[in-house]
Amino acid sequence: MKLSVYFVTPDGVDDALVLAALRGGASVVQLRDKTASDAEMLAQAQRLLPHLRAAGVPLVINDRIEVALACGAEGLHIGQSDGDPRQIRTLLGDGPLLGLSVETEAHVAAVPAGVDYLGVGPVRATASKPDHATPIGLDGLARMVAATRLPAVAIGGVGLADIPALKRAGCAGLAVVSAISAAPDPEAAARALAEAWRAA
Numbered sequence: 001m002k003l004s005v006y007f008v009t010p011d012g013v014d015d016a017l018v019l020a021a022l023r024g025g026a027s028v029v030q031l032r033d034k035t036a037s038d039a040e041m042l043a044q045a046q047r048l049l050p051h052l053r054a055a056g057v058p059l060v061i062n063d064r065i066e067v068a069l070a071c072g073a074e075g076l077h078i079g080q081s082d083g084d085p086r087q088i089r090t091l092l093g094d095g096p097l098l099g100l101s102v103e104t105e106a107h108v109a110a111v112p113a114g115v116d117y118l119g120v121g122p123v124r125a126t127a128s129k130p131d132h133a134t135p136i137g138l139d140g141l142a143r144m145v146a147a148t149r150l151p152a153v154a155i156g157g158v159g160l161a162d163i164p165a166l167k168r169a170g171c172a173g174l175a176v177v178s179a180i181s182a183a184p185d186p187e188a189a190a191r192a193l194a195e196a197w198r199a200a
């Protein structure tokens with residue numbers, strides 16, 4: 001999976017925003033909407049999947065294994081409070097990717113087999129996740145990425161200007177909500193991230 005520009009949707013996301021990110025070159029889309037019902041998220045995933053598949057971009061579902069299984073998503077992303085990754089891997093089966101959030105070096109050391117990639121953060125405080133953990137900064141990020149063999153994406157208050165530092169830290173990509181969703185032109189913002197990642 002190409003994790004370079006990993007778009008995590010904001011609450012209340014509409015299809016047009018995801019399609020704009022896709023046109024711009026997002027390499028992964030995570031459907032994360034804490035306000036949607038399971039049925040609403042499933043319907044949205046089913047509408048988006050043909051577009052994402054045509055572009056070769058995997059769809060990851062945030063938190064909700066039933067939705068991920070029902071729509072046949074390429075992946076599920078869970079956090080430290082979302083259950084035991086080993087049990088979730090068993091329920092998910094071998095096919096879909098499983099992403100896990102890590103917020104401390106102890107979390108990295110405890111990642112079990114069956115996890116495919118890590119979301120490492122928050123790098124900085126962010127309004128996109130009001131209940132975020134203590135920010136780790138770029139130094140903490142680099143230490144955590146160095147401590148794992150799994151591909152890792154940086155998340156939390158990261159954007160275009162961070163790309164050279166994230167690459168130096170060994171990240172496989174950056175995961176963003178607001179750098180795309182709050183941009184005046186989300187497609188252009190996604191394109192700028194994708195181009196900067198390639199160039200760095």
Ligand SMILES: Cc1ncc(COP(=O)(O)OP(=O)(O)O)c(N)n1
Pocket residue numbers: 006008030032062063077078079080081082099100101118119120129153155175
């Ligand atoms: C790529 C990526 N990394 C981290 C997170 C955060 O997941 P989690 O800790 O489960 O928090 P919520 O997203 O559920 O609020 C993520 N979603 N994606």
Ligand SMILES: Cc1nc(C(=O)O)sc1CCOP(=O)(O)O
Pocket residue numbers: 008101119120121122123125126127128129132133155156157158175176177178179
């Ligand atoms: C969904 C999420 N998870 C985080 C974590 O640290 O685990 S931070 C975050 C939100 C990231 O939004 P933005 O790119 O707007 O800062």
Ligand SMILES: [Mg+2]
Pocket residue numbers: 062063077078079082
């Ligand atoms: Mg979660």
